[in-house]
Amino acid sequence: MKITHATTWIVGNPWKNWLFVRLDTDRPGLYGIGEGTINGFAKTTEAAVHELAGRYEGMDPFQIETILQRMSRDLYTEGGQIHMNAVAAIETACWDIIGKETGHPIYDLIGGRYHESLPAYANGWYAGPRTAESFSERAQLVIDKGYKALKFDPFGAAWRTMSPEDRHLSIDIVRAVRETVGPDV
Template sequence: MSTIERAEVFVASPGRTFVTLRITTSDGVTGLGDATLNGRELAVASYLQDHLVPLLIGKDPARIEDMWQYLYKGAYWRRGPVTMTAISAVDTALWDIKGKVAGLPVYQLLGGRSRDGVMVYSHASGTDVPSLLDDVQRYLDLGYKAVRAQAAVPDVGGTYGVRKGTVYEPAASTLPDEQPWDTEAYLRFAPTYLDAVRERFGFGFHLLHDVHHRLTPIEAARFGKRVEDAQLFWMEDPTPAENQEAFRLIRQHTTTPLAVGEVLTSIWDVQHLITEQLIDYVRTTVVHAGGITHLRRIFDLAALYQVRTGSHGATDLSPVSLAAAVHIDIAVPNFGIQEYMGHVDETAEVFRSGVTFADGMLHPCEEPGLGVEYDEKAAERFPYEPRYLPVARRLDGSVHDW
């Protein structure tokens, strides 16, 4: 019987910081898992290296479900982003191994294709409305069928989602950037640029917008009602999800679809949102919600209530997570859309992925497993760089949700 012989944790910063787990079996088969938690990477690396890796050695890599339960229930301390990200890495790596042993891409092990490709959206942004419109045009020219739109609020320096370089990456290499925030100015301005996008480009593509947890429930309700004519594909994270009853209030005031879940880590975190049909899209992701095994459970629950998938897919997910997401997306019946921002060239030097983009859709690699390789030698050229996500402060100096 094949057993787990070695498990290695790699921390590198090729363009941004990633934590990668590589499991090797006694038969020489390797599997990769992503363990990146933006701004708290070393906490997960330590959890893996100091607590989980010793538990893996000698175990049967084929017993994925048993391993998931062992790591989740056996720790006593359950859930939370650090624990679930570490479990995700192990689970994803074991699915990669299982696919290689079977000689099949992972999506075939999940039941095969439910669709030909995975529709994705990317992030258009601008420092003002004209530059946002130019950026939307750029993504439409690239073939995207769905675009998220964000623009800097005039005279407010901390607007979420405005790209500075080729790829949006809010984490900074110093201590957290403290950014100002003015809710009232945002509520006045954001609907106007969403209207401007529709006025210029029409309704022949999907338009998305991320509020990024910044509104109270009644403010989010007012915003959702105001932008109904723009026919958003979704309004993302309108208010912090800790108070899930808040989404019932938003529902009472607007028909704008709601998407939530990128910071939630388990089926229990989204159970109420799904079963009460308080959201339209669940955004949990393979890297933070327990890996392929647990994410599939979440998506299956969502399917019962006509909630569709819309997994988080920013640059703080490595190409390993993106590949795993595409394998799940191509298989589940209630797929909605997949976030896709791409990665910088340095990332591509370390991770070799077979995922391809064409005609607004991603396509999984047909090689056995996930179809991703990790170049350890290349990673050595990009040593760890500590980075922090920003902190938002209201104009009176008090801390706000970022």
């Protein structure tokens, strides 16, 4: 079996665009999907996937370690985030191909299932006014849906430094959310 071609898609998302990679093989209908999203560099990572094509096209997707070495060590570079996100997308697509070919989920191929289930946390639920009241109301809506964990950013646009007003507002937001959801969330 050989990898014959890579197709990429950038899927729009308000927070960051997602990059997906499809590796086709010489087996009709057998392909793998990988994901290589990185904040702000979807097009650059997409270009890296295609630039690396000479390192994986024509290769057997079962030879993951060889493919990885060809995309990293053989280039004599550490690569950085963009390069390694492209490599990760290609690697994941190879694992997907192997899983489909062998009839096993990827987690079985890389060591087996460790948990029967994993709890989910709610994220992205706090869009709206940056007030303690708004965060509190939205947190309650999420809890009403059954979530037992929330992730949120009370700091708004603050980066590295905050005014005293922003700091106090952030503390008020966290306090309001905690009071709303209680101690067990």
